Amino acid sequence: xxxxxxxxxxxxxxxxxxxxxxxxxxxxxxxxxxxxxxxxxxxxxxxxxxxxxxxxxxxxxxxxxxxxxxxxxxxxxxxxxxxxxxxxxxxxxxxxxxxxxxxxxxxxxxxxxxxxxxxxxxxxxxxxxxxxxxxxxxxxxxxxxxxxxxxxxxxxxxxxxxxxxxxxxxxxxxxxxxxxxxxxxxxxxxxxxxxxxxxxxxxxxxxxxxxxxxxxxxxxxxxxxxxxxxxxxxxxxxxxxxxxxxxxxxxxxxxxxxxxxxxxxxxxxxxxxxxxxxxxxxxxxxxxxxxxxxxxxxxxxxxxxxxxxxxxxxx
Amino acid sequence: xxxxxxxxxxxxxxxxxxxxxxxxxxxxxxxxxxxxxxxxxxxxxxxxxxxxxxxxxxxxxxxxxxxxxxxxxxxxxxxxxxxxxxxxxxxxxxxxxxxxxxxxxxxxxxxxxxxxxxxxxxxxxxxxxxxxxxxxxxxxxxxxxxxxxxxxxxxxxxxxxxxxxxxxxxxxxxxxxxxxxxxxxxxxxxxxxxxxxxxxxxxxxxxxxxxxxxxxxxxxxxxxxxxxxxxxxxxxxxxxxxxxxxxxxxxxxxxxxxxxxxxxxxxxxxxxxxxxxxxxxxxxxxxxxxxxxxxxxxxxxxxxxxxxxxxxxxxxxxxxxxxxxxxxxxxxxxxxxxxxxxxxxxxxxxxxxxxxxxxxxxxxxxxxxxxxxxxxxxxxxxxxxxxxxxxxxxxxxxxxxxxxxxxxxxxxxxxxxxxxxxxxxxxxxxxxxxxxxxxxxxxxxxxxxxxxxxxxxxxxxxxxxxxxxxxxxxxxxxxxxxxxxxxxxxxxxxxxxxxxxxxx
Amino acid sequence: xxxxxxxxxxxxxxxxxxxxxxxxxxxxxxxxxxxxxxxxxxxxxxxxxxxxxxxxxxxxxxxxxxxxxxxxxxxxxxxxxxxxxxxxxxxxxxxxxxxxxxxxxxxxxxxxxxxxxxxxxxxxxxxxxxxxxxxxxxxxxxxxxxxxxxxxxxxx
Numbered sequence: 001x002x003x004x005x006x007x008x009x010x011x012x013x014x015x016x017x018x019x020x021x022x023x024x025x026x027x028x029x030x031x032x033x034x035x036x037x038x039x040x041x042x043x044x045x046x047x048x049x050x051x052x053x054x055x056x057x058x059x060x061x062x063x064x065x066x067x068x069x070x071x072x073x074x075x076x077x078x079x080x081x082x083x084x085x086x087x088x089x090x091x092x093x094x095x096x097x098x099x100x101x102x103x104x105x106x107x108x109x110x111x112x113x114x115x116x117x118x119x120x121x122x123x124x125x126x127x128x129x130x131x132x133x134x135x136x137x138x139x140x141x142x143x144x145x146x147x148x149x150x151x152x153x154x155x156x157x158x159x160x161x162x163x164x165x166x167x168x169x170x171x172x173x174x175x176x177x178x179x180x181x182x183x184x185x186x187x188x189x190x191x192x193x194x195x196x197x198x199x200x201x202x203x204x205x206x207x208x209x210x211x212x213x214x215x216x217x218x219x220x221x222x223x224x225x226x227x228x229x230x231x232x233x234x235x236x237x238x239x240x241x242x243x244x245x246x247x248x249x250x251x252x253x254x255x256x257x258x259x260x261x262x263x264x265x266x267x268x269x270x271x272x273x274x275x276x277x278x279x280x281x282x283x284x285x286x287x288x289x290x291x292x293x294x295x296x297x298x299x300x301x302x303x304x305x306x307x308x309x310x311x312x313x314x315x
Numbered sequence: 316x317x318x319x320x321x322x323x324x325x326x327x328x329x330x331x332x333x334x335x336x337x338x339x340x341x342x343x344x345x346x347x348x349x350x351x352x353x354x355x356x357x358x359x360x361x362x363x364x365x366x367x368x369x370x371x372x373x374x375x376x377x378x379x380x381x382x383x384x385x386x387x388x389x390x391x392x393x394x395x396x397x398x399x400x401x402x403x404x405x406x407x408x409x410x411x412x413x414x415x416x417x418x419x420x421x422x423x424x425x426x427x428x429x430x431x432x433x434x435x436x437x438x439x440x441x442x443x444x445x446x447x448x449x450x451x452x453x454x455x456x457x458x459x460x461x462x463x464x465x466x467x468x469x470x471x472x473x474x475x476x477x478x479x480x481x482x483x484x485x486x487x488x489x490x491x492x493x494x495x496x497x498x499x500x501x502x503x504x505x506x507x508x509x510x511x512x513x514x515x516x517x518x519x520x521x522x523x524x525x526x527x528x529x530x531x532x533x534x535x536x537x538x539x540x541x542x543x544x545x546x547x548x549x550x551x552x553x554x555x556x557x558x559x560x561x562x563x564x565x566x567x568x569x570x571x572x573x574x575x576x577x578x579x580x581x582x583x584x585x586x587x588x589x590x591x592x593x594x595x596x597x598x599x600x601x602x603x604x605x606x607x608x609x610x611x612x613x614x615x616x617x618x619x620x621x622x623x624x625x626x627x628x629x630x631x632x633x634x635x636x637x638x639x640x641x642x643x644x645x646x647x648x649x650x651x652x653x654x655x656x657x658x659x660x661x662x663x664x665x666x667x668x669x670x671x672x673x674x675x676x677x678x679x680x681x682x683x684x685x686x687x688x689x690x691x692x693x694x695x696x697x698x699x700x701x702x703x704x705x706x707x708x709x710x711x712x713x714x715x716x717x718x719x720x721x722x723x724x725x726x727x728x729x730x731x732x733x734x735x736x737x738x739x740x741x742x743x744x745x746x747x748x749x750x751x752x753x754x755x756x757x758x759x760x761x762x763x764x765x766x767x768x769x770x771x772x773x774x775x776x777x778x779x780x781x782x783x784x785x786x787x788x789x790x791x792x793x794x795x796x797x798x799x800x801x802x803x804x805x806x807x808x809x810x811x812x813x814x815x816x817x818x819x
Numbered sequence: 820x821x822x823x824x825x826x827x828x829x830x831x832x833x834x835x836x837x838x839x840x841x842x843x844x845x846x847x848x849x850x851x852x853x854x855x856x857x858x859x860x861x862x863x864x865x866x867x868x869x870x871x872x873x874x875x876x877x878x879x880x881x882x883x884x885x886x887x888x889x890x891x892x893x894x895x896x897x898x899x900x901x902x903x904x905x906x907x908x909x910x911x912x913x914x915x916x917x918x919x920x921x922x923x924x925x926x927x928x929x930x931x932x933x934x935x936x937x938x939x940x941x942x943x944x945x946x947x948x949x950x951x952x953x954x955x956x957x958x959x960x961x962x963x964x965x966x967x968x969x970x971x972x973x974x975x
Binding site for chain 2: 828
């Protein structure tokens with residue numbers, strides 16, 4: 001009997017020893033929490049990035065989906081994770097918007113930014129046979145018929161919903177916002193003619209626009225979208241409005257600076273990897289690198305902007 | 316049509332290259348493994364292997380990932396039959412009659428019928444895909460919020476009492492399922508409901524936790540208190556001649572399989588958790604059309620063959636909206652969409668013309684994949700059936716370990732395991748009181764979607780309830796529901812009237 | 820306890836559950852049908868459940884009056900007791916330690932405890948089976964399928 005106890009103890013000790021020896025970061029795989037459903041825009045780009053970065057980091061980079069609440073569930077979990085660099089969060093624009101709309105357990109300050117990866121324009125799509133041919137026609141109709149145009153989005157309080165809300169404020173119109181459970185269902189509803197327009201961010205809806213079934217009726221960006229160079233931005237048409245969606249990576253606040261640097265360098269190399277660049281291009285996603293300081297500045301700016309915007313919309 | 320056949324032959328050329336065949340096989344094996352292990356589902360399996368496909372051509376990548384998807388459907392029924400643990404969310408119904416068959420020593424027959432039925436249904440569904448894909452996809456688009464609502468109400472009412480017994484008890488269980496489904500974030504306004512301040516509940520209650528808990532853990536717990544003598548025994552010792560289905564079984568099942576394939580194919584086109592709904596619908600149909608409905612719930616082979624066939628057919632037809640419209644209707648196809656995008660293939664209306672080798676290659680490989688799975692699964696039937704020889708004393712702990720492990724793999728979340736255990740205890744107490752778990756699960760799946768569709772429809776129509784009746788498809792389903800509820804009442808009333816008119 | 824008694828208790832529990840749902844949902848914005856509030860749907864469900872369980876209980880009472888010794892429609896009472904409690908206790912313990920111990924060790928511990936609680940006598944057999952299960956689970960899940968599982972303190 002005692003022999004068995006000794007044997008078990010020996011085995012246990014042997015198992016524990018490897019952990020006791022100090023090692024460099026990263027010792028094991030790194031997890032990225034994606035606060036959106038698998039197969040969505042954010043999920044895809046980070047899966048591709050995770051794959052290419054694994055090679056440069058030396059350890060596997062794994063994606064964990066935590067969808068819900070326009071990102072609330074995932075952001076909350078990511079902000080509360082241990083700041084040891086093994087649990088990162090994919091942060092996108094809504095992280096600076098959500099805290100102003102609902103009481104959240106996080107703000108952008110709960111995170112230590114590592115790197116920004118993507119900056120995509122947002123847009124409204126309509127069916128190819130829709131009566132509105134230009135942004136102007138669409139906006140004029142909306143102004144004359146408040147609450148009549150149904151605009152779908154990928155979830156209440158989500159990024160594209162807010163874009164739609166901000167846009168209607170900017171042009172003095174009122175839409176009828178219909179939430180769906182994700183970008184896929186909202187685009188489907190448009191294709192079936194159940195709603196008039198849909199608010200999306202690439203790659204949602206891109207395939208259908210390429211195929212000619214849907215049209216971009218309003219493009220919210222500072223520059224034209226390289227994939228569709230004939231579509232003017234709303235800025236060009238006299239509406240001073242532009243709202244893109246950035247997507248980057250962050251660690252919980254308090255993660256040691258050298259860990260952040262190691263992660264940043266690895267992900268930067270992953271971003272520059274030719275295979276990843278090709279993936280991004282195929283997905284019609286615009287890569288836009290920002291380092292930790294620049295990314296933090298961007299988040300702070302957006303946070304202030306949205307604080308004002310949400311307060312105004314509440315009036 | 317001739318052109319499609321030509322393309323199909325070309326597709327077979329693509330699908331039968333050594334590389335593609337190998338990856339098809341790998342996908343099928345991984346899929347079966349993933350399906351057999353409780354909790355781990357095709358979503359996790361596909362997502363985990365996407366990185367492994369980065370160096371491959373898009374066709375090969377998709378062949379392997381698709382193989383995982385329908386492979387998981389084949390494997391999911393294995394634990395349902397052997398252990399009453401749903402290996403897949405869609406295998407819940409298979410537990411009902413499949414497990415009873417296993418307890419009677421007919422596990423082998425059940426497993427084999429599943430494999431055969433899945434093969435036939437899968438093959439038929441692929442034919443359907445090839446020739447009917449584009450018009451069907453367009454038809455699926457006609458479903459908007461109002462139509463969904465009516466469809467789901469119809470499904471809900473019709474399928475709630477799928478296991479028979481008291482209608483009131485089933486409805487109560489269904490309402491409990493609906494209530495559980497409201498926990499989490501309100502999909503329309505984004506406010507938290509019933510979360511009691513925890514972040515875990517923000518994501519709602521995980522369906523898989525409830526399914527494995529109610530069925531699997533519940534079954535374990537009801538065996539755990541038994542005296543030592545009972546624990547020495549195994550669930551059953553399969554007899555050699557019962558390891559494979561008899562001719563009688565096959566004859567009885569073929570009708571169920573064909574009907575199941577048709578039902579699954581149709582239901583798979585509708586967005587949402589189509590395979591689950593398809594299995595419930597098939598079970599219901601089989602029960603109603605059977606000549607001896609009282610055997611259902613006690614090991615009727617049609618109750619296993621039909622739902623499994625429907626399950627597989629629904630999986631195959633789920634590819635139609637993905638390929639033709641470029642829109643995924645369920646989480647597994649959403650991930651496949653992602654995988655395609657990463658490889659530079661944009662599914663959608665352009666896919667067939669721009670990348671015909673991908674489309675037809677994948678379809679051809681589906682035939683091959685289904686065949687491979689049949690060959691894989693049949694010889695393993697005796698092996699799996701012999702798992703039941705393990706004495707309960709050892710088997711029960713093993714099953715518990717696998718349930719816990721499998722549960723964790725779904726969301727990497729330990730709270731999920733607690734929920735599973737909680738529902739295990741709840742399932743156990745439900746059995747004591749004689750309440751069924753199947754209606755609860757169906758309601759949990761349909762509930763949130765029902766609510767969302769209802770509110771969406773009303774938002775679009777500006778509060779006008781008439782929208783549900785003015786749109787033809789929606790009106791059709793509501794009328795069907797109404798008839799379903801009224802016909803038995805009318806008949807009962809007519810009988811009483813007749814009895815009063817001619818007192819015997 | 821006889822089957823009808825158990826059913827009745829079930830009905831009462833459900834009634835209370837419906838009531839609790841209703842009470843909680845009233846604390847949330849209800850809105851109207853045009854712009855449904857968060858609490859509207861749960862409120863309807865709570866009322867529905869209370870109604871159904873009320874009807875159910877009424878039906879039980881009516882049936883009892885008609886034929887006091889009706890055949891039970893529910894299965895016989897499954898086992899309970901000390902063994903059951905040990906099994907559940909062991910499971911709860913193992914899950915609680917899952918994060919700290921890590922996957923392979925938890926599997927080992929769980930198997931060992933469960934086998935013992937079900938009455939397996941020989942320590943050697945218990946240890947062997949638990950070790951075998953833990954090892955094969957480790958190889959299958961961590962090595963072959965590469966699924967992220969907690970590594971715990973030992974870092975496996």
